[in-house]
Amino acid sequence: MSRPGGSTAAELLSRAQANLDGQREHALGLLAGDVDRLAALCAARSPGAEAEVYALSSALVDIAGLLSIDPFYEAAYSLCETASHMEAAGTWRWPAVEVHVRALSLILLAPAERSPAAVQLLDGLKAVREHAGRAG
């Protein structure tokens, strides 16, 4: 690491960020696809789909966690928390998932922007998450 040559941290970070930016649109498209899949699961409400909801929300967290889109990340994390708790406690409620999916769709329109509307949505998700946490 300390060998001669190399670049400053600022130069390395600039290149890393440029690489990330180059993949951003593609990654946001993947997030949108996963949110659509979650919406389809909510519409179908198929028994046994709980694990798939968690898997999709966990994938959202994995991708969003590298894109500096904190409001979207927080909403996805909230869905992970809610789904994992409801599944473990045997208190699954699809409306709690639907609220998250609608919020994710809206926040995805400006995923990095902590607008008043986004803050309000995240506050709402917090209430849903806490309610799900108390149940069971």
Place this chain on the structure above:
Amino acid sequence: MSTDKINLAQTSVMLVDDQPASLELLASVVQGFGVKEQVKCTSARAAVEALQRRQVDLILVDCIMPEMDGYDFVRWLRREAPNAVRYTPAILILGHAAKSRVEGGRDAGASFILAKPLTPGVLLKRIQWLGTEERAFVDSDVYIGPDRRVRCYGPPPGQDGRRDGDLTGDLGEPVGGNMDQSEIDMMMKPARVSL
């Protein structure tokens, strides 16, 4: 930000993540750091197979994966991997998981546990820390991995910590009985990370 140069042009990095999208995002960050080579694995099993045949300088591994997760992988790395790779620094990357699992990762023998959301700046800082730290490698019956007391030591001298609770390097008064020096020597294997 430091103007010191960082040279990772001779560094091989293994990336392990079952999610292709997040694997590629992480790879693009690491590529930006100018590493020599990336070894991408879409499962911990694939990483285990690769490490039977070759060495790398650094491993970045996702925590949550089917079959063998990141914790089990690091445990394998420290306890069962070929000697040449057992001491490889490994950073566990945490997506959604209970915070209690952070301690699980530390106890598995990870060099660092990084929770998402993760920026290139935080990742580079941790890689820098690994390149400059002099933590001993502990090899005991109950734990194999870097000295876990990093939590008490806090970040390296001159570096700002990330958490409110990061402590300084000043140690407090000892508690409990002292171990015999020969016992300590038996457990510690000084190992300097080379990145």
